Amino acid sequence: AQRVTQPEKLLSVFKGAPVELKCNYSYSGSPELFWYVQYSRQRLQLLLRHISRESIKGFTADLNKGETSFHLKKPFAQEEDSAMYYCALSGLGYQLIWGAGTKLIIKP
Amino acid sequence: GAVVSQHPSRVICKSGTSVKIECRSLDFQATTMFWYRQFPKQSLMLMATSNEGSKATYEQGVEKDKFLINHASLTLSTLTVTSAHPEDSSFYICSAISGGGVYNEQFFGPGTRLTVL
Numbered sequence: 001a002q003r004v005t006q007p008e009k010l011l012s013v014f015k016g017a018p019v020e021l022k023c024n025y026s027y028s029g030s031p032e033l034f035w036y037v038q039y040s041r042q043r044l045q046l047l048l049r050h051i052s053r054e055s056i057k058g059f060t061a062d063l064n065k066g067e068t069s070f071h072l073k074k075p076f077a078q079e080e081d082s083a084m085y086y087c088a089l090s091g092l093g094y095q096l097i098w099g100a101g102t103k104l105i106i107k108p
Numbered sequence: 109g110a111v112v113s114q115h116p117s118r119v120i121c122k123s124g125t126s127v128k129i130e131c132r133s134l135d136f137q138a139t140t141m142f143w144y145r146q147f148p149k150q151s152l153m154l155m156a157t158s159n160e161g162s163k164a165t166y167e168q169g170v171e172k173d174k175f176l177i178n179h180a181s182l183t184l185s186t187l188t189v190t191s192a193h194p195e196d197s198s199f200y201i202c203s204a205i206s207g208g209g210v211y212n213e214q215f216f217g218p219g220t221r222l223t224v225l
Contacts, residue, residue, distance in 0.1 A: 034213075044152075044201070044216040086151065094140050094205050096214060100151045 002027050004089050006099035013077050014107045021072040021102050023061075023087030032090040033063055033070040039083045047072075047085070057081070082106045110136045112204050114217035121192055122225055129187045129220045131202030137182035138204035142214065143175070146199040158185045192224040 003026040013019055025031060033050040048056045050063040050070060061072045070087060087099040111134040121127050131141055140159050144152040156177050158164045164177035174196075176188040185204075189196050199221055203214040 043218045044203075046213050049213070094214075095142070095154065095157060098151050098154075 002089065002091065002097050004087050004097050004099040006085075006087055006102050008102045009100065010103045010105070012105040012107060015079055016076050019072075019074045019077045019081065019104065019106075021085050021087075021104065023070045023072065023099055025068050025070065025087075025089050027068075027089055027091060027097075029091060033061070034088045034090065034096070035059070035061055035070075035072050036086045036088060037083050038086070044086070077104075077106045079106045079108060110134075110204070110206060110215040112138075112202065112215045112217040114200075114202055114220050116220060117218060118221045118223075120223045120225065123193055124191055126188055126190045127192055127222060129189075129200055129202075129222075131185045131187070131204070131217050133183045133204045133206075133215070136204075136206040136215075138185075138206060139182065141179060141185040141202055141204045143177060143185075143187050144201040144203070146201055146219070148199075152201065155187075189222065192222070194224045197222055197224045 005024045007022055035047040036044050037047045038044045059074045061070050063070050082105050084101050084103050086101045088096040090096050113132045115130045119127055143155045145155050146152050154167050155170045156164045156166045158177050158179040160179050160182050166172045179185040199219050201219040202217045205214055
C-alpha cells in the first residue's frame with residue numbers, strides 16, 4: 001500500500017537547536033518525495049523535493065531508499081521556521097500522497 | 109512561482125443551499141487541478157482530480173453528486189457543494205499543475221473556508 005507516515009504530530013525545539021522532522025514512506029516503485037510547508041495564515045508551498053537535492057531556508061532532506069525515509073533536517077532552528085510541515089509522495093501520476101503533517105514550534 | 113487563486117476566501121451559507129468555489133491559475137495553464145478538504149489540525153484529504161475538458165476523478169467515499177467539479181478551461185476549475193449541510197463545513201483547497209510540469213509540483217490556492225449554518 002502507498003503510504004506516507006509522519007510519526008510526530010508536534011515537534012517543539014529551542015531556537016538554535018537542530019531539527020529533524022521524520023517521514024517514512026511505503027511505495028512499490030520509485031517515488032518522488034516532497035516536503036511542503038504551511039506557515040500561519042499562508043497557503044501550502046513547496047519547500048523542497050528530493051530530486052533537486054537542494055537546500056532551502058537551511059533545510060535539507062535526503063532520500064534513503066533502504067530505510068524508505070525522507071527526513072527533513074536543519075542544523076540550527078530559527079523562530080520563523082515555526083509552521084506545519086507535510087511530507088508527500090508522488091508516484092506514476094500527478095497525485096500526491098500526503099503525510100498527516102508535523103507542527104513545528106521553535107521556542108525562543 | 110505560479111499563482112493559484114481561490115474565490116471566495118470565506119463563505120457562510122444556510123443548510124440546503126449550494127455554494128460554488130472557483131480555483132484559477134493566474135499565470136499558467138493548468139491541465140490538472142486537485143481539490144482537497146482539510147479538517148482542523150488534520151492533513152489534506154484529496155477529494156478529486158480534475159482534468160480540463162473531461163470528467164473529474166473522485167476519490168473513494170467522495171460523493172460526485174454532492175461535490176460537482178467542472179474544469180471547463182485551462183485556467184479555471186469550480187467546485188460546487190450542492191445542498192450543503194453543516195457537516196460540509198470545512199476548509200477547501202485547490203491546487204494546480206501546469207502542462208509542462210516536470211517535477212509534479214503542485215501550486216496551491218489559499219483555500220476557502222466554508223461554514224454551513
